[in-house]
Amino acid sequence: MASPNKAIREVLNELRSIGEISNAAVVSRSGMLIDGDAPDHIHMETFGAMMAIMLGAAETATSESQDTLQHIDIELSSTQLVLMGAGQRILLACFITEKSARDKVMPFIDEAAKRLKSMV
Numbered sequence: 001m002a003s004p005n006k007a008i009r010e011v012l013n014e015l016r017s018i019g020e021i022s023n024a025a026v027v028s029r030s031g032m033l034i035d036g037d038a039p040d041h042i043h044m045e046t047f048g049a050m051m052a053i054m055l056g057a058a059e060t061a062t063s064e065s066q067d068t069l070q071h072i073d074i075e076l077s078s079t080q081l082v083l084m085g086a087g088q089r090i091l092l093a094c095f096i097t098e099k100s101a102r103d104k105v106m107p108f109i110d111e112a113a114k115r116l117k118s119m120v
Contacts, residue, residue, distance in 0.1 A: 007119050008035050011112050015094060018108055020101035022079070024094045026086070026116060027051050039079075039095060051093050055083055071109075075099065082109055087117035 008026050012035060015024040025036025031049035038047050054072060062069050071084035080096040092113045096102055 005035065008116065011115050011119075012036050015108060015112050018105055020097050020105050021108070022095045022097045024092070024112075025051075027091050027093060029056065029085075029089055029091060034090060036093075038093075047093075051083055051091060055085060055091050059085070073102070082106070084109065084113050086113040087120055090116060090120050092116060 012024045012026065015021045023037045023039055025038060025044075025048070026034040027036075027048040028034055029052055031052035033044050033048040038044060058072050059069050069085070071082055074081040074083065078098075080099045080102055082094045082096060082102070084092055086092045092109065094105075094109050094112075096105055
């Protein structure tokens, strides 16, 4: 069995091999980057911290609803960022190159989050 770090890197590489996913990162729920990347000019320490804060805030805001938070979609001018939990300790952030590709790549992102959840 591969080490957790190597296995995480494999999942991220598989996601990035999908043409519509340009960048992918795994972040701890406390905001520390575990592995991955983001578009150029993004400060990874700040990115990791803000992803953890956004996901935590969304989970808290929806905690009394009848539904479970699945993911957060952040629309940028030309791309989209999808953020989702991958268990109690980590989260997954993926940049989708074209907004129209979101529905096509979501099954791959969902599967990656499930795989990551089982690793950590």
